[in-house]
Amino acid sequence: MSQENLFPQETNFSPENELPGIRAKIIGIGGAGLSLIDGLCFDNFQSVEHLAIDVDSRALADSIASEKLSFGRRHTRGMGTGGEHTLARKALEEEKDVIRKKLEGVDLVFLLAGLGGGTGGGAAPVIARLARESGALVFAFTPLPFSWEKSRHSMAEECLADLRKFANAVIPLPNDSLLQMGGADATALECFAEAGRNVSKGITAICALVFRRGMIDVDFVHLRKAFNRRAGRTLFGYGEGEGEDAIRQAVRELLLCPMLHLPDVSKAADALLILITGGTGMSMASLQQVSLEIRDEFKAGEHIVFGAHVDENMGDRVQITVLGATDLEAGTPPADVAPAAKGVISALPKSKVAHPSKLQKQNQTTPTTPTPKLSRFKKQETIDQNTFDFMEAENQRGIFGDLPSRNLYAGEDLDVPAYLRRGVKVSI
Amino acid sequence: MSKIIGAVEIGTSKAKALIGEVADNGNLNVVGMAFRPNEGMRKGEIVDFRKAAAAVHSALEDAEKMSGTTVDEVYLAQTGAHLKGQMLLGSASTASSDNRVDVTDLQRASEEAKRRSPDAGRTYVHHIRTPILLDGRIVQDPVGMIGSKVDLGYWAIDGDDQAIKHALHVISNYSLDVKDLILSSIASSTMMAGPDFRRAGTLVIDMGAGVTDFALYRQGFVAYTGVIPVGGDHVTGDLSMGLRILEPYAEKLKIEHGKSIPDPMDEGEDVWIIGNKTIGDRAIPRKAITDIIHVRIVELFEIISKELEGLLEPDELKGGILLTGGASLLPGVDQIATKVLGFPTRRASFPSGIASELAHPENATVLGLLHYGLEDHGLPGRKKEEAETGFLGKFRKMVGLSPQH
16 A cells, blocks of 8 residues: 555635635655655645655654655666666656656645665656646756766756756756855764755745735745746845844845855746745835846846735845746747746757866867857857846846856866855855 | 067967067067957857957957058967877988988978878868988987988877867958967967976966866977967856856956965955945855855866876976966966976076066967967978968868858
8 A cells, every 4th residue: 555545634624714616735755855855844734735756765754744655666676776866766757656646736846855776866857847748837956966076066966957947947056165154163964954945944934925915915826827838047045134134134145045046047037936024024125126126136127026925924124035047038029928838848958068178168069050250159058057148237246157168177167166066155 | 680580379268369570580570469358258259250350359459450561361370179189100211322311201291290181171280390300319400311201290289170260261251361370278388488497397387267278298399289278268267157246246356365375364354346345246155256266276287287188207307397377366276286297396487688567477389379370380401481371371271161251
């Protein structure tokens, strides 16, 4: 008997303050995904279900998620994948009908999966695809291994590129950056915990936006409209303030959030979600001011979703969460609000291949056809998820972020700050 | 009759043009110079042709205006991670019956060495001659000496066709010819490391904005050159990301407060980003700035050390290590290099005779271009003019470009 029957779903319950009809599911996949989902500390949203998926049935048994699903028994006999993401992918493809059933009627899916592992890396893209096919909006939060874990790191990047094909927004959480979280003397464990808290705050913010009635309300349709298209780079940040000048303080902290200052993070957003939660004292004028500022900071266009919620428990504290994405399909007119299931399978991105030589850029030279003089310069472009030739100058503010080819030396990208790669904690 | 020569370095932070006048007695006077910020370049390679060309052209224009003359040909510095060096060797037996080495013997050896053509899509940028061996002994000029076999080699640098073409086009768009392409690291070491240094053996590291070039000399000749695509811009980028500030502020902090070695005196001391304490200004611990720079610089020298693995021997490097280039001004880089590379390192100083307004480490390459261009790098026994056919001519033949329209 499969485990899901042990945990009956509760779908019919919708209390008065929650908008009915919309269902969200948080899915943790693999080791890192399970620990993230267990660490989620947020208010009980009635329409949000937790689903833990793993090949390792023992790990699954320890999870506190309300719904569990093990797969790949035939391939792994209930043990882990040993880092083989192809194995996980194959196993999951065989059992995709079970997953499909789990995704039935779900409108909003949060994927939590560590891409360095076999299960997370292999299964997350498949689940994202299935979810998109069933019409859900998919947000993925994905821890990435340290860059000194070279083979795992490059595998994770492949999976990330795969996942980006399907998810509406993928928020990478590189372990390199975790060290920069928390206070000056934070231990590694505390940094991980801090990152976990940030993820849960992000998910809470989105859920609150969708399910709670707030001061400035947006509904799921807005959210879907903003994030409907396939996203390229994303940004995700969180800031909190307290006291008299809480909202200013929160903005300051938000702009300093380490998650917003990573090499792969977009500096501008085509779609931006701003959510502000504060106590009863929050003034409308300051809200407006702050939202304009944030919108300017990220150069967000028309696809902006702004929500403000009053929570009596917040006292004089204010929390701001932003989630943004640059468009991968810019130029094409915004699709209608219907699910993008058909357009999901794209021919575009190719995963990166490691270059054999030490000091070579990672080029995938396309066959050169005679081109006019100026376009010769495009030769070095790689066809990967990070290539956005439509990006405007503003989007390219990162000092090397706009360069299409990577500066690889012995498996490390030299354009990525050395302190991040070498695990040196910088406290500012 | 004096002669006018020009030098152009399309640098990552600045495009530089220099015009020199060679007097009859061989003395070189710099009569025109101009620098322009260059935004068309990253890590030593042109990414925006029009911006790079505009910067170079206006620098050339200003330099010509200043000198009151015009130039027809320039020496052009070439760098970028696409460059690769290898040693090409050739040898020839003496042809004459009395075993005296003739010029033609050297030519045959040279031809044999240069016979190997570069891979598809690559072009030779620079052949740097290494010592001539006559029966296994190093000789300066074997012509006329008795021996049975001459060996000679070239340290040959080849680069990506496209990248080189872009650089050449920048110059030809200004209706100038490129007299020769010269490797940036060779140009700056010509300037900063005198003949005695090169004979003693030295490693010259030119830390630029976009790339770090280095050249290793042993017994007076080039033994290895390399380009690491990491430079001062990376330090700025790291600061910008690590301190979460905009790039211009990061650049300012780097120049004003940048240090590459932690200083106990800085403990607990803060600096302001903008300095006027307006909105958005923020205090940053000095330690954070130093920490970020330190890892980057250590890593840079570690990479150079890895590249030169097995080539750095105390007996062959009596001249120690010389640093130059704009990024070498960062306090502490010499100490880090000494520690990581294991040889005494110092910042190179310009030879006397260079005007003080020019004697800045970031000008080492462009000044070196003029000086390298003046020296005779042909085979012994040949007149200089004879050996030159002009780089562009050679290049056109190689890549099949049509002559200039």
